[in-house]
Amino acid sequence: MRLALLALCLSIFPPAVRAAENLGILGRHPRWKVLEKYEQTITHDEFAQLIQNVYCTHGIAPDLIAIDDDSARLLTNRDAQSFVTLRFAKDDASRERVPRLWRAAKSLPPARQEKPLSGLRIALDPGHLGGKWAKMEERWFQVGESQPVKEGNLALKVARILAPRLKELGAKVLFVRNRSQPITSKRPDDFKELGKKILIQNGVPQPREDFADPDEPAKEQTVRWQSEILFYRHSEIRRRAVLVNTKLHPDLVLCLHFNAEPWGDPKNPTLVDKNHLHLLVNGSYLESELELDDERFEMLRKLLSRAYEEELPIANAIAAAMAKETQLPAYEYPTANNVTKIGSTGYVYARNLLATRLYRCPVVYCEPYVMNSRDAFARIQAGDYEGTRNIGGVERKSIFREYADGLVNGLIEYYRTARK
Ligand SMILES: [Zn+2]
Structure with missing residues (x-):
């Protein structure tokens, strides 16, 4: 919502x-x-x-x-x-030169075969917070007595595997988040007033303060739920954008996520057979979003920076490499209300997300694996390991290394070709 x-x-x-x-x-x-x-x-x-x-x-x-x-x-x-x-x-x-701080692959000097990422500044943005915030973020579920699954922790694990591998290929690696704590100094309590105002403006004249049960459908109409989402989504991602745009100055941001299908009760979640992969770049703004002065301005700035010229081929290369590595089919959105399929692979969509819009450089947002699919769940439970292990009768890499391998292979492919 x-x-x-x-x-x-x-x-x-x-x-x-x-x-x-x-x-x-x-x-x-x-x-x-x-x-x-x-x-x-x-x-x-x-x-x-x-x-x-x-x-x-x-x-x-x-x-x-x-x-x-x-x-x-x-x-x-x-x-x-x-x-x-x-x-x-x-x-x-x-045409005049486009003013921007990030560098496109073709403007970088040619690179040696074994260091295709030399000189490139890559920021890793593991999605969400994880840790003690995972339940609040609704990025937490637990099957029986198994290890709880927290998206923020899984994404951070991938980032930590990825970082040394990218460095070895010549990249300077920056972390947007490297622990299970927020970047923003604000907390939900700071947003109670604003949360209440938003609810009132959206037709809830006397919003309730709290909810008892996370399954309650009306919880979205409580001050607590609103103030929490203002904290962990809006405030947190806006602070990350300030960090990216004013301190890190990367040439590329990789947003690392795991996808999910609706799991219902997080303490008794539904496991599904569906498992899939897709990637997102900025675009596909809704008419209502374009009506907002700030979003329209940010869209225009993103368009004029020509980030898309870099984002699309990088996303295409990563999509092809991840599809090969994971063998996952492309995710098909049930409705195309807020997305537009782009590129040649079938895996890449444009969508207006806070991170893809606000980070002022090329951003590729990765959404492989359905965490609550039977397959991904078993592999998440197996944790990280070297080599392969037999999972459900098939020899598999650790899901974290497979994720990192797909990304690395895609980046090698793109930058080797672009920097010849
Ligand atoms: Zn996510």
Whole structure:
């Protein structure tokens, strides 16, 4: 469930002084002036194609972005009817350089065969928090007396296996998170007021404080649930974005996740036969998301940075390598409401996630394995080990090493080819 936070900042600024800000949850006031730096860095055709095929695949209200022959008119605020204009480059030859801090593979010097990642800054972002937060994050389940499964811990394990292997290939490896603790200094209690406001704005006039049972369907309408999600999702990922954008300055972020199918009661979870793989890059914004000034601005900045030109081929290469390594079929979303399939492999989708939108560099978001599939569950229980072991009658690598191997092989393939 996504909640739009409409004009909450009005409580701070008297309405007469400032046009209503239309921001997403914990969204920052967009700095539209930044887009001036992208003047004449993109041609009309490139801009129109990226809007149509990648970022606004579900359509966009015509007044938000109006594309003319030589410029685009970008609405900055509907109440104020304010706009900025972005002039296009006349043709490929007259394009200005795209201002950005990250480096595309083809702009890096050629690399030796055995060090295809030399000089590359890769940030690893193990999804979620794990540890004592895993239950709150709803990324925890336990079958009988077996080891509890916590996505945040599994993702961190993969990152720690991955790091030395990427270093060996020449990369400088940075961790966005390297323990089961949040980056944000905020905690759920800091968001009680905001959580309550959001609920009231979304038609719950007198929200309950707490819920007793995590299975309760109405728990999403409690202040506790709202304040927790504001903490572990919105605040945490926004802090990670600040870290990535102002300290780490990577050339690529790999977001590491494990997927799941609905498991019901976390203490008596449903195990399923379905197991699959997919990868995500930023795009496929919903019309309602594009209405928010901050999200529209962030989408435009991402588009203009041309991260997609790097993200798609990297995601394609990783998808092909992971598919080969894991033998998993591509995940098919039950509805295409918020995703758009892109690329040649069948495994890659565009989707507007906080991390893929806010990290200002190429981001590939990995979603292999259904944690509560019988197969993945047995392999998670087996833990990490060298070589292979017999699991369910088949010799298998540890699920963590298989995940890392797929990623490494994909990166080698992409950077070797791009840096010849
Ligand atoms: Zn996840």
